[in-house]
Amino acid sequence: MAVYAGPVQDLIDELGRLPGIGPKSAQRIAFHLLKLPRDDALRLARAVVEAKERVSFCTRCFNIAEGDACAICTDPRREASVLCVVEEPRDVVAVEKTGEFHGRYHVLQGAISPIEGIGPEQLRVRELLARIEPEGVQEIILCTNPNIEGEATAMYLAKLLGALDLQVTRIASGLPVGGDLEYADELTLGRALEGRRVLDTG
Amino acid sequence: MALYRDEGIVLRTWKLGEADRIVVFLTLGRGKVRAVAKGVRKTRSKFGARLEPTSHAALQFYEGRELDIVTQADSIDHFRAVREDLDRFGRAATMLEAVDQLAQEGEANPRLFQMLLGALRTLSAQDAPLVAPAFFWKVLALEGYRPELDVCVECGAAEPLVAFDLDSGGVLCRGCRRGSSITPDALALLRRILGGQLGAALGEAASPATHEVDHLATRAMEHHLERRLRSAALLPNW
Ligand SMILES: [Zn+2]
Ligand SMILES: [Zn+2]
Numbered sequence: 059m060a061v062y063a064g065p066v067q068d069l070i071d072e073l074g075r076l077p078g079i080g081p082k083s084a085q086r087i088a089f090h091l092l093k094l095p096r097d098d099a100l101r102l103a104r105a106v107v108e109a110k111e112r113v114s115f116c117t118r119c120f121n122i123a124e125g126d127a128c129a130i131c132t133d134p135r136r137e138a139s140v141l142c143v144v145e146e147p148r149d150v151v152a153v154e155k156t157g158e159f160h161g162r163y164h165v166l167q168g169a170i171s172p173i174e175g176i177g178p179e180q181l182r183v184r185e186l187l188a189r190i191e192p193e194g195v196q197e198i199i200l201c202t203n204p205n206i207e208g209e210a211t212a213m214y215l216a217k218l219l220g221a222l223d224l225q226v227t228r229i230a231s232g233l234p235v236g237g238d239l240e241y242a243d244e245l246t247l248g249r250a251l252e253g254r255r256v257l258d259t260g
Numbered sequence: 261m262a263l264y265r266d267e268g269i270v271l272r273t274w275k276l277g278e279a280d281r282i283v284v285f286l287t288l289g290r291g292k293v294r295a296v297a298k299g300v301r302k303t304r305s306k307f308g309a310r311l312e313p314t315s316h317a318a319l320q321f322y323e324g325r326e327l328d329i330v331t332q333a334d335s336i337d338h339f340r341a342v343r344e345d346l347d348r349f350g351r352a353a354t355m356l357e358a359v360d361q362l363a364q365e366g367e368a369n370p371r372l373f374q375m376l377l378g379a380l381r382t383l384s385a386q387d388a389p390l391v392a393p394a395f396f397w398k399v400l401a402l403e404g405y406r407p408e409l410d411v412c413v414e415c416g417a418a419e420p421l422v423a424f425d426l427d428s429g430g431v432l433c434r435g436c437r438r439g440s441s442i443t444p445d446a447l448a449l450l451r452r453i454l455g456g457q458l459g460a461a462l463g464e465a466a467s468p469a470t471h472e473v474d475h476l477a478t479r480a481m482e483h484h485l486e487r488r489l490r491s492a493a494l495l496p497n498w
Contacts, residue, residue, distance in 0.1 A: 078277040172353035172491030173272050173313070173360070206312040206343055213346045234304045243308025244335050245343075 066092070118189070120165040120182050122147045130154075130162060137161045139196040143186065143215065145169050145203060153201060161197075164189065169207040170214055178214055186215075190222065197225040204231050262323035266290060267336065269376055270315045271360040275301070283311050283330060284360060285319070288373050292363040295321055295328040310335045314342055314352050314380060339384045348383050351392040353491040354478070355379055358396065361485045362403070371402055382462060389466040393477035394453045401454060405429075405484055409451050412436055421447060424476060426483045445469035446476070 062070065066088065074084035091099055115121070116128035123129070130136055130150070140161030144150055150163050166181040189195060200215055202208035212228055219226045231249040233242050242250070268285030271292075276282050279301045285293045300307045310317050310333040320332035342348045359376055363369060379395040382388065400406070408430030411418050415436055423432040424447075425439025431447065432438060442450075446469045452461040453473070464470050478492045 078275060078280075172350055172494050173357045175490035175494065177494035205309070206314070206349070209343060210346060210349055213344070213349075217346065237304055241306055243310050243338075245309040245338050245340065248340070 115165075115167075119163050120147075120167055120185070121150050121163055135160075138193045140199065141186075141189070141193075141195050141197070142199045142201050144201045145208065145211070149201065149203075159199075161199075162193075166202070166211065169202055169211045171207045172210075178218075181211070183215070183218070187218075190224065195224060197227065200226065200228045204229075263320060263331070264290075264323065265318070265320050266293070267316070267318050268293065269356075269373070269380070270311055270313050270317070271356045271363075272313055273297075273311065279305075281311070282327065286359055286363050286373055286376060287319070287368075288370060289368055290365075291367040291369055292360070292365045293321070293328060294365070295330045296324075297330045297333075307333050309338060312338075312343075313356055314339045314349075316377060316380070337381070337384075339380050341384045342380065345387065348387055350491065350495045352380060352383055354489055354495070355392050355395050357489050357491050358399065358481050358485065361487070362399065372399065375399060375402070386462075388462045388464070389470040390449070390453070390461050390464055390473065393470075393474040394458055394461060396477040396481045397450070397453050398458075400480055400484055403484065405480070406454065407431070407450075407480075409447065409454065426480055440476070442476070443469060443472060446472040449473045450476075 069088045069091065070081075070084045073079055073087050074081055076084075079087070091102075112124055113122055116123035116131055117126050118131045119128060121128040121130065123131075137160055140159075141164050142153060142159055142161055143164045143166060144153065145166050145168060147165055150165065153159050153163075164182070164186050166183065166186070168176055168181050170177060170181070190198075198215075198219055200212040202211045216226050216228070230253050231246065232253055233239065233246060233250050239247070266287040266289045268287040271284045271286055273284070274282040276296060279299050281297050281300045283295055283297050283300075285295065287293050297307055297311050299305050300311055307330070309315065311330065315335065316337040316339070318334040318336055319330060321328040322331050339352070342352050355376065359372065363372060375395060375398055379391055383391045407424070411431075412421060412433035413425075413428045413430040413436075414432055417433040417435070420434055421431040422434050422441055423437035423439050424430070424442040425432060428439065431442065445467070449461055449464065449469055450473055452458070478489060482488055482492075
């Protein structure tokens, strides 16, 4: 419903297109922007333009990159033989923060979601397969989200990659560290029990 | 504070903001309910896996002006065998998608609820090829679409029945044929599904006839909904 005239409504419409922003929030943000000092508003506009012009997706792993390849793909210290498959670039950031992974990534840019019409064809799956031979990949870690779409994606990839000569692993499910057991949902607790490990009693 | 309790099956979810989701339920008491689950995408969320598609949960809602808010969720069943098998998950997804299209907000439909729950339980117990198609045909019958399977809809002849036409509402003989062709095996299965022998039909192993019934069920549901089922279009590629 176009309540406001011209540029104000355009701004509300554009903001309303952003993920997670409903009509009400779009209106609130638009009026906030209108109240900002001119310099602050222009700085935001410039940041959007700069990011859009200088940043794109890595042609190899589809992570965010300045230029053709991302900082991880061009780093000679990263192992080429291990690939960590994630859904989104922000998952790369999450795994990087652990400091536990020294291989390269592959960003699918989404997850299988039948009801939204997103299948393997809509993801960067073909590009993943094309990397295995030339890069000498020996292990693929399926690091998609531990939710129903992420699990479906991991199952699909496991089946697809099963025919190839490499190791396919899935990140473990378990309980969040620092929490209380009684709050865990049944599925999480069930999987954590299955994934139990022997403690060193020596 | 307007709080209410109900039990529901999660049909689908949408991401909302940083860490929330809008969850669409089929509830027993209020039909379709759209509610916000706050913080559900955080790894430490109290909801865990309880609010994911297919989950059956006992719920408490806070009535909001536009959307209700989920305040509590206790798992009744999470249909793990469905979640952890790609084929079954795909079939469950088509059922959830169809129900999302059919169910109305604020209109209880306990029969539809029980049928969906029953279908998910069956699918969880056995990977039977006819669970989703039988569910579709049963739901269509509930909606008032019950195809004629015994005589030609055009001339009344009892055989040979060789075609099935959605617009005409049933089977047709060789002389009157239109729509798509149907094999005697598929017709027999369809009669069992709609004629009170559902249990026997669900025991069928996958065959060209079950495939035919499956395909026809999807088309009949799409015809009734007047739109394509996105998940059904994806399934053959898995
Ligand atoms: Zn890269
Ligand atoms: Zn006839």
